[in-house]
Amino acid sequence: MRDFLILGSAIVTPPNPLPHPHPRHNIKPHKPSLPKLPPFPPQPSSSSSTPNISCTLNHYADSKLAHEFQMLVETARDPQVDAEVLAKVVLFGVRGNKVRTVIHTLNKVQDLGISLSSHFHGSAMNVIANECCRMVTCNHIEEAVEFMEVLARFQISIRELVQPSDVIKRCVLSRKPILAVRYASLLPHAHILFCSIISEYGKRRDLVSALKAYDAVKKALNGPNMYIYRAIIDACGLCRDYKKSRYIYEDLLNQKITPNVYVFNSLMNVNAHDLSYTLNLYQSMQNLGLKPDMASYNILLKACCVAGRVDLAQDIYRELQHLESEGRLKLDVFTYSTIIKVFADVKLWQMALKIKQDMLYAGVPLNTVAWSSLISACAHAGLVEQAIQLFEEMILAGCEPNTQCFNIILHACVEACQYDRAFRFFHSWKGKKMLGSSAEGHNCNSEQGDMHNATTVPNGISNSHLLSFAERFPFTPTTTTYNILLKACGTDYYHAKELIKEMKTVGLYPNQISWSILIDTCAASGNVEGAIEILKNISDAGVKPDVIAYTTAIKVCIESKNFKQALTLYEDMKSYEIHPNWVTYNTLLKARRKYGSLHEVQQCLAIYLDMRKAGYKPSDYCLEELIEEWCEGVIHDNGENQREFSSSNKPELERPESLLLEKIAAHLLKRVADILAIDVQGLTKVEARLVILAVLQMIKENYSLGHSVNDDILIIIGATKVDENPPKHILEVQEAIIKLLRNELGLEVFPARTKFALSETAKLDHPNISNLNIEALPGEHALATTTGFQTRRPAILVRLKVTKKSLYSWLHRN
Known part of the structure; x- marks a missing residue:
């Protein structure tokens, strides 16, 4: 063998x-x-x-x-x-x-x-x-x-x-885009795998690897491939980097590559938040001879929805209706759903219902998104009965509602303070039963009556018929559902606590919003200490407290007049690198009705400065009034009650923006020994008065604590040129300050002028220049300089000096 x-x-x-x-x-x-x-x-x-x-x-x-x-x-x-x-x-x-x-x-x-x-x-x-x-x-x-x-x-x-998908999945998980492209290049359907690789990295929010794969793919391809360009632009959208998508588009244009309509659609979709850029892309598409398809118009409507441009959305919708009448386009359910959402977001529920009628006339059945938008439009307008009626009509039409539809109904009930009704709906839906609005026995107002005519439930439809539909659509609560119900608890802290337990029982976990609502509910029931304890124990539940939770707790402390605890929570926020928002700052700044000490003023001024540094624009009016009252305490202690220059007499809208609070903060946050000069340059006479009174009030409170005054105080009013009279506004401020210090406070005030001299070198180079005495103080700027063969004329600061002796006498009198 x-x-x-x-x-x-x-x-x-x-x-x-x-x-x-x-x-x-x-x-x-x-x-x-x-x-x-x-x-x-x-x-x-x-x-x-x-x-x-x-x-x-x-x-x-x-x-x-x-x-x-x-x-x-x-x-x-x-x-x-x-x-x-x-x-x-x-x-x-x-x-x-x-x-x-x-x-x-x-x-x-x-x-x-x-x-x-x-x-x-x-x-x-x-x-x-x-x-x-x-x-x-x-x-x-x-x-x-x-x-x-x-x-x-x-x-x-x-x-x-x-299996190619196994290899690509391993490459994506190990972040090896070049290796994935090398493997895909070996297969006959490489261009499909290239798109898949880029898309997978986009889904994982790994734009760096997606761009590496894109560069490797461009080298592997022999020519332009619109699928690849569309894939990388979509990846930019998933990674929320719209700027990178624009760079890719500009790179294509630089290479003389004309994108097709699908690439333009992806680019418009990624940049839908920027209406002007999206419209430019739409115009560029037409300039290149490309015919927009239905997706192009849908994206334009989406951009209008994001920008809140109802007028432009209506123009596009009318244009689409005209194109449809000519047989050039056929409006789809996405177009109708988008335009309904445009109207729903601005609470134009009647116009949204008009689009619904257009859909039914065109034979386009409403999908879940369209029904949800219609229900939301009525709910946002406060029309609870009509929102529920639309929800029933949705079920009768055979459209399966999603959890968002249920949540919208519950939220509408809560916003209308119909808390019991919200809980009845929740328990009936959770039990796969439906309670129709007809069984509630609520009357509609005249506005709601118009709505009723537009969405009439067919006669003869019984609640049992609705129940049969409800059996087909089981309701699955989400964390958002429970958050809405937590708001419906009002001041019933124990009921809210039971809802938190129920969430955990059904496999859901409270988020930051859940805990924030629980804190607010606990405080509303009068248990402020319990609310603070909840905030401290949030991290034990595996949730990191956010700015909303802290702001809620701060609001609770302030409402209970525990400003010290509110400040402690504010400092905790900063130590944990949780950035306060506008509500946080505004809640703290409006907490006090008056100031009793310098320390309280300094605390609020520090918060004010933090707010400005964070980029928020505070409302200065209330804070100025409080500081003014604290400052005027200097006058009241002398037995005087003169408020001739009170800034609060001027309406808020007429008060010009100034640096008053920044000036006060700059002085009050310094040490006493650092105050050698009070700078009121650029301030009005009212504001200059407040700054001076604030400094004197601080000196007075610190003197009572054992801090002495070591030197005269200079008040810098403004600058003027040599041999020229000071401007009128400087003279008015000077007169008002002298009147305040001499007449109201009994202090000794003397005018003091500062002269600046040139250096010895300048004197030798320019012997004709007269000698000037040097008298420079901290915080003052030398204005005399030489330029070439010419010398700038020295400026003179208009100043007032308050003697140390008179300050001691004033402090002893008080």
Whole structure:
């Protein structure tokens, strides 16, 4: 019986097979001398005295010894090697887990132009496929891809070796976009896989890897591919980086590549938040001769919805109706749903219902989005009965409501303070039952009556009929559902607490909004300490407190007149790097009705400055009034009650914006020893009065604590040029300050002028310049300078000086 060696699908019949070495004999196989091999295997010769190469390779293929495989590898590297030798190397190496050696060997002989496709079929391909799957499963992705790349160079089909989605998934998870593109390039449907790779990175919000894959794909492609451009633009949208999508579009234009309508649609969709840019893209599309499709118009309507441009949305809708009448377009459900949402967002429920009638007339059935938008339009307008009626009509139409529809109804009930009704709906829906509005017995107002005519439920429809529909649409509550119900608890803290427990029972977890509502409910029931305790224990529930939770707790403290605790929570926010918002700052600044001490004023001024640094514009009016009352305490303590210059007499809208509070904060937040000069430059006489009184009030309170006054106080009013009279507004401020300090407070005030001199070098260069005395103080700016051969005229500061002696007398009197 002749032995057969099965290699793939080819069967080689050796003429004189060598006997296998006996296990008792230590016989070393010898390396045969290789004759020059023709392109195809020669016919065996029975008269040959030299061992045949095929018989020798059979011996090597059957051997399990590593050094024999090495000898086979050395044979394969011979310049006269043929396809049969390489096939045996591949199979031997795969079976022996020596894929790396196989890759190295095949790379050595890849320039010979040998094809191995005819040697790998059936069981041989199964061996290779199993090894490739093993490498992918063990996450040896790079080695697997490199092995398949080598096999592809020898014309071996790799299409069926592994599932492409498995390899791409592993590459995406390990963030190896270049490797994923290398693998996809080996397959005939590479362009589809390229889009899939980019999209997967976009879904994972990994735009950096998506862009790397995009660059690698551009190098692998021979020409422009609109699918790839659309995929990377959509990835930019998923990653919320609209600027990068614009760079890609500009790069296409620079390369003289004209995008098609689908690329424009993706670009418009990503930039739908910017209406002007979206309209420019729409115009550019038309300029390039591209015909917008229905998706283009839907995206334009979406951009109008985001921008709140109802007028423009109506114009586009009328244009679409005209195109439809001419048979050029057919409006779809997405168009109608979008325009309904445009009207719903601005509470134009009647116009939204008009679009509903247009849909029914055109034979376009309403989908869940359209019904939800209609229900939301009525709910936002406070029309609870009509929202419920639309919800029933939706069920009768056979459209399955989603959880958002249920939540909208519940929210409408809560906003209308119909708390019991919200809970009745919730329990009936949760029990797969439906309570119709007809069973509630609520009357509609005249406005709601118009709505009733537009959405009349067919006569003869009973509640039992509604119940049969409700059985088909089970209601699954979400965290948002429970948050709405928590608001419906009002001041019933224990009911709210039970809802939190119920959430956990059904597998839901309270979020920051849930805890914030619970804090507010707890405080409303009079348990302020419990509300603070909830805030402290939120992190124990695995939720990080956010700005809403802290702001709610701060509001609770202020309402209970515990300003100290509110400030502690404010400092905790900053220590945990939770940035306060406008509501937080405004709640703190409006907390006090008056100030009793300098420390309280300093606290509020520090919050005010934090608010300005954070980019928020505070309402200065209330804070100015409070500080004014605190400042005027200096006058009241003297037995005076003069409010001639009170800033609060001027209406808020007529008061010009000023740096009053910044000036006061700059002085009051300093140490007492640092106050050598009070700068009131640029302030009106009313504001200058407040700044001076604030500083004096601070000096007075600090003096009572043991801080002494070490020097005279200078008040800087403004600057004027030499030999020129001060401007009128400076003289008015000076007169008002002198009147305040002398007449109302009994302090000694003297005018003081500051003269600035040039340096000695300037005097030598310009001997004609008269000498000027130097008298510079901290905070004052030298205005005398030289420029070339000309010297700027020195400026003089208009100042007033309050003597230290009179300050001591005033402090002792008080």
